[in-house]
Amino acid sequence: MARRSQPKDVPEELRQSLVELLTNFSEELKKSDLRPKVVALVPAFHTLRDLGSSLIPKSEAASARERIISYLLQYPQMVIDGDELMVVAGIDEWARRLRELRVQFGWWIYSGYTVSEMAQNPDDAASFQALGIDPSKIRPNQYILMRTEQDRDAALRWNLLNEIRKKKIATKDKIIEYLRKNVGVQVTGEELSYLAGEAKEWARRVRELRTEDGWPIVTKNTGREDLPVGVYVLEEDRQAHEHDRKIPDVVRVAVLERDHFSCTKCGWNRSMLSKEDPRKMLELHHKKHHKDGGDNTVENLTTLCNVCHDVEHRGDE
Numbered sequence: 638m639a640r641r642s643q644p645k646d647v648p649e650e651l652r653q654s655l656v657e658l659l660t661n662f663s664e665e666l667k668k669s670d671l672r673p674k675v676v677a678l679v680p681a682f683h684t685l686r687d688l689g690s691s692l693i694p695k696s697e698a699a700s701a702r703e704r705i706i707s708y709l710l711q712y713p714q715m716v717i718d719g720d721e722l723m724v725v726a727g728i729d730e731w732a733r734r735l736r737e738l739r740v741q742f743g744w745w746i747y748s749g750y751t752v753s754e755m756a757q758n759p760d761d762a763a764s765f766q767a768l769g770i771d772p773s774k775i776r777p778n779q780y781i782l783m784r785t786e787q788d789r790d791a792a793l794r795w796n797l798l799n800e801i802r803k804k805k806i807a808t809k810d811k812i813i814e815y816l817r818k819n820v821g822v823q824v825t826g827e828e829l830s831y832l833a834g835e836a837k838e839w840a841r842r843v844r845e846l847r848t849e850d851g852w853p854i855v856t857k858n859t860g861r862e863d864l865p866v867g868v869y870v871l872e873e874d875r876q877a878h879e880h881d882r883k884i885p886d887v888v889r890v891a892v893l894e895r896d897h898f899s900c901t902k903c904g905w906n907r908s909m910l911s912k913e914d915p916r917k918m919l920e921l922h923h924k925k926h927h928k929d930g931g932d933n934t935v936e937n938l939t940t941l942c943n944v945c946h947d948v949e950h951r952g953d954e
């Protein structure tokens with residue numbers, strides 16, 4: 638639609654002209670011909686959009702993109718309808734601007750679509766619920782700004798995402814390749830969802846990488862309470878010892894909680910994390926080894942830091 642030449646930006650004035658346009662429109666409605674009615678309604682559409690975009694003053698946000706992020710920043714970690722963003726943006730292509738905010742500017746804007754994918758893991762669903770967001774009720778065209786600071790490295794990560802996404806390999810392999818190139822980095826569910834493309838159930842693949850293949854991928858509810866909701870971190874670029882793999886998340890969390898998120902040998906925990914200290918993460922160890930019939934029960938597992946764990950396994954191979 639062609640824009641009018643000089644949109645006004647005073648909300649009350651715009652409201653008045655809209656009322657005027659709609660009042661005059663009652664004359665058009667009486668006509669039998671369709672086209673004059675449609676044509677007469679066009680200015681009302683434009684004025685309604687101008688009214689919407691005028692709600693955030695130009696001095697605060699000059700472009701549609703700035704209005705969208707300005708609006709989201711006023712309501713962080715809340716579910717916002719795409720229709721609301723359409724109103725404040727005042728343009729047809731608001732969804733494209735939203736994507737730019739995410740991909741080029743590094744804002745953590747989650748779509749309802751991704752949130753419901755992530756929520757396939759009960760642990761992640763629970764962390765959304767703790768924020769007052771019910772993942773089972775969220776609709777695909779709703780959005781949540783998860784973090785109010787820009788993630789400036791995100792733009793670089795999106796380039797890498799595009800590269801890996803194109804590869805003709807399994808979703809699970811794409812995910813672990815991406816995470817291994819971002820060790821220790823907070824990666825958003827939105828990124829992994831994009832990587833998986835059309836493939837559903839990527840969240841389940843992430844869980845398999847952790848519980849079956851022994852990759853130390855942590856989330857808020859699987860051992861790293863300090864993390865924000867909706868992010869994944871590969872803590873170290875190494876898989877768990879063969880016999881310590883295949884530990885279900887419920888068991889993992891129960892062991893960590895019992896051991897107060899600390900190494901049962903040396904007492905290390907994440908609050909003691911420092912550059913010089915080789916202790917970087919907590920791992921679970923089977924007291925009676927898997928191969929000797931030890932099972933995945935809370936009783937047979939103990940929490941160790943990576944250094945104490947290596948000591949425990951010295952001479953295994």
Ligand SMILES: [Zn+2]
Pocket residue numbers: 900901902903904905941942943944945946
């Ligand atoms: Zn230790």
Ligand SMILES: [Zn+2]
Pocket residue numbers: 878881921922923946949950
């Ligand atoms: Zn072990």
